[in-house]
């Protein structure tokens with residue numbers, strides 16, 4: 460589907476989503492307040508595409524086509540001609556709200572305004588808009604170009620038309636859409652909590668060590684990565700914070716209780732792979 464897509468935030472998620480949209484033929488404007496983040500995103504895309512060329516997955520013409528579809532911009536106004544904007548900035552409601560209310564001054568009335576938030580409610584984000592009907596959650600997973608699933612989350616304010624359009628666009632980007640309700644963690648991050656939480660409890664009860672738990676889940680459970688391997692990959696700080704947020708958001712339901720083991724790892728700076 461050819462269209463203009465504005466992406467706000469050129470970090471891990473924003474740059475990945477830009478690649479997905481550009482590959483699907485959209486004209487993408489990738490915006491960040493930090494020039495260094497834009498430079499890094501551009502360089503990272505060059506490296507990723509070079510690797511794909513080396514592996515024979517794409518040719519150099521395809522590489523140029525994808526790169527030409529993305530422009531890197533340092534002002535929000537440049538996103539004025541967007542049909543869809545996806546926000547992927549810092550996970551802070553006040554900062555997101557400020558960006559959304561400014562953005563709404565520039566874009567057309569029928570532009571869909573989406574957020575990639577993992578833990579904030581879409582209803583609270585939509586409430587910052589004059590036209591909350593056009594707001595929807597579009598939640599990609601990391602790394603966005605590789606992960607097939609995308610959750611699309613209508614807020615109670617979202618119009619049916621906005622939801623339908625969002626589903627159509629994301630499907631045309633060759634992603635599988637799961638429509639989720641606007642509840643903490645949506646589907647995947649909620650289902651994932653007990654995967655980590657129960658593994659941490661098994662360890663804390665002295666039943667098995669990290670490696671044995673991972674080994675069991677991989678060989679017997681068929682998971683590609685064990686829970687500790689995954690915590691190590693995501694980062695203990697990030698993973699712990701999500702657990703704490705979901706726990707609080709579910710009014711401290713003990714099923715989602717965080718573990719001291721992971722809290723101490725995070726406090727000690729033993730974050731996982733990224734600490735090496």
Ligand SMILES: NC(=O)c1ccc[n+]([C@@H]2O[C@H](COP(=O)([O-])OP(=O)(O)OC[C@H]3O[C@@H](n4cnc5c(N)ncnc54)[C@H](O)[C@@H]3O)[C@@H](O)[C@H]2O)c1
Pocket residue numbers: 467468469470471472473490491492493496546547548549550554558575576577578598599600601
């Ligand atoms: N990292 C993940 O695994 C993951 C997965 C799914 C969803 N998310 C969500 O995606 C969003 C972004 O996460 P990330 O990991 O890509 O973050 P990140 O820190 O890698 O990137 C955020 C970018 O936003 C920019 N930014 C901050 N404030 C801005 C502003 N006011 N205007 C424009 N740009 C601004 C920063 O300069 C940075 O480049 C968050 O809402 C997060 O919850 C993250």
